Amino acid sequence: MLFDKDLINKLKTEYTSSLGIYNPAWNYYLGKTDVGIIYNKNYANTSKEPRVYQHNYIRQFIDEETSYQVGLPITYTSNSNNVECIKDINFYFNNISSTLDINLAKTNNIFGLVYEFSYVDSITKEFKVKRLSPLEAIAYCDVNGTVQLFMYCYTKELDNTKTKYWEVVDDKFIYHCDENLNELASESKTPHFFGYVPVGIAYFENRIEDTLYKILKNPQDIYNLLVSDWSNEIGDIRQAYLLLLNAALEKEQFGEIKESGIIQLIGDKANANFITKNVSPEFYSSYREVLKQDIYSLAQHIDNQTQIQSNTSGTMLSTRINVLRIKIISNNQSLKNCIKMRLRCLFKYLSVVENKNYDFRDININFQLNLPRNNYEVAQIISYVKDIVPNSILMEQFDFISNGQVAFDMKLEENKQIADNETSGMTNLDKIGVEDETK
Template identity: 30%
Template sequence: MNKLEINESLFLTMYEEFKIQRAGKLRYKKYYDGEHDILTNYTMSEDQSNMKLVFNFPKKFVTSLTGYSLGQPINYISKIGDEEVVKLIDKHFGYWEKAHNQKLSKNADIFGEAYEINYINKQGEFHSMVTTPLDMYVLTDGTPENNVIVGIHNFTKRFEKVEYLDVYVGNEILHYSIIEGKLIYISKDEHIFDTVPINICQANDESECVYKDIITLVNVYNIINSDLSNEISDHRNSMLKIMKANIEEEDLKRMKKLGVILVPDGANVDWLIKNINDDFVQNMINNIEQKIYDLMDMVNFNEQWASNTSNVALKNKLLALSHRCTLKEAMMEKTLLRRVRNFFKFIKVKENIQYDYRDLKVKFTRDLPFDLVGLADAISKLENIVSQHTLLTLLPFVENADYEMEKFNKEKELNRIALDDKGDGNA
């Protein structure tokens, strides 16, 4: 098997593939931004209302998926009980990771996959940035680990017309400008990571946009609602009936403009209306809307719900969405552990301390309404069966179980000292 030659010829080939990829993925970004097909290909009617309604289900669903899985911070748990490494990760990640993860997940849902570049910022801190198929193209080794062997990042600088290309290969970043389709070498930098510091975050196994399957349904939904709105606005499916009068075409245009019709005595003017079956139309709209929600495994919270809907009943309604998010979180976990692996390389260089990312697992907390009374009851029954740390992780409002335990133990100690002092005083 011939070894892949990594050179400028390969970089240019990747750049050409990147442009094809970007053109294909751009449609999904437009749909997320509300730029749906109806805005450009709606059938227009002369001299009648032509309102175009856009129902942005893609943005609604991506926002819901992101908030449901990542509305609460992610917790790292040491499988070997090393709480110091968990505190280290929290110290370095805690101030930026939540918003970063949400942005990464959102873009993965839009494009099918997104990327993060790990780097050391000007303050000497480990950090990450999010990129998408609109500005990055990666070449992987084809193994189950899907390791990136070459990555190109395409960008422009503000107030400049020059196009730039950063190429990540090995432990180097090669900087180029692109002029008339040719690479012009500028410089190179080295990084501390022994592999390309680009992690892929997939939305699913197929790396496909999560709302790809509902785009045609959304198009129909937009058109039907636009037609109905225009019908109400100007009687689109009606015609004016004039009896016992001769009206010239120019007179009709003038009358429409002025809103007045002059006819001789005995003439009759009224509407010949095409009757619309309201029930049929409403059933059609409801059916399409339900199909959209079903294909996305979403629950329509705009529907009328019983005021006494229990937490268990709510979770049952969200079962399909939970299954979707479980698969999504499995993909996300791989990305997070790759990030931690690169972070541990940074710690090894900076502090000469060795950690193994495989000793960690990731815990996601779904952002759902919770039954505090029910949780408290369950925790009290499990008190002598599992550790307090594990019980604390069951509480959605506890972001860091270790920190919570530390505070709890300090409070217990302060209360004990206060009671001892009070007892000494009474003596």
């Protein structure tokens, strides 16, 4: 689809409208929640400074899930066993950014939607990838979910006016526009050779509705309000009221009493005392624990800080995190189409620049779950299946091996060196000194 001014204006309107949905998700990830707003509003007409407690479960779980998903590098295998193709993939992707997949997964976990724009750097002519959130970009897709038109906004470095610019991408050109989507006279449109919009998209089925932000916002707010209330009860002695008998105070005297801590009473019958609220600390504690358990349950996570049973075998650990494992696998599936588009764009680049012809459909994308594994039990299982499963796949079952094919190649090279050494008569280093001692 070529540049369509009416369509991109509609997209910009849709983008502006969607900010009201996605900005709160970003704010909650940063810890800017409604709890602080509520307390500041309640304390607006007082001289007291509120104690606002904020435990950011949303960020905690998003960071955990991202680490579980892509904390170990994604590996690629070829159905046709094209070794050179795999080497090119690893070379180019590793040189883009070491956090390429981490940023992709994290953005998807925050918003339930993420874009990835592939392009060729205008100066270095290298293949590049830019990750963009729905706070920066929007895409027009066909019924199959393929991006037909894409636009994203940015501001220029050191521009104090914070003027927003747009870049619009179709299947032939990249258009450089001002904030009103008029093409810049100073920058002509840039052609690209992809022949399609080089943008991948990853998303949850129900977009932001399936995110931890939507699931946990209300329980987290209630949890933090509860702990904040209890903190302020203690700090402000709100669980007590001042009782004055046969005495009266002017409103202006309240501040003096608070500052000095002294109450001057006149007359023998005057008296001052506190009426305290009998709120059981166990009530707050038990209610807090109930909320905490609900939060972990809704997020499908486990609390690693709680005391667990003495059985900490690999089987037991796997059982405890089984629900979380299923969730992580599902989240990874949402990233695959986006990464496939990245591969497709890379292969197009290699075809044009280096005359290398690869098929992105030949490549398998393999996620390695960064979850606890019992290597001893893995080794036992491998001993039973080593004759029917490729060694490179078996090696990846250990948590200390991120790329089974590379590890297998290293082992073959090591075996070859050992064999060559033995053939040439070189002394085994482990036996040095043994023969001398027997002489």
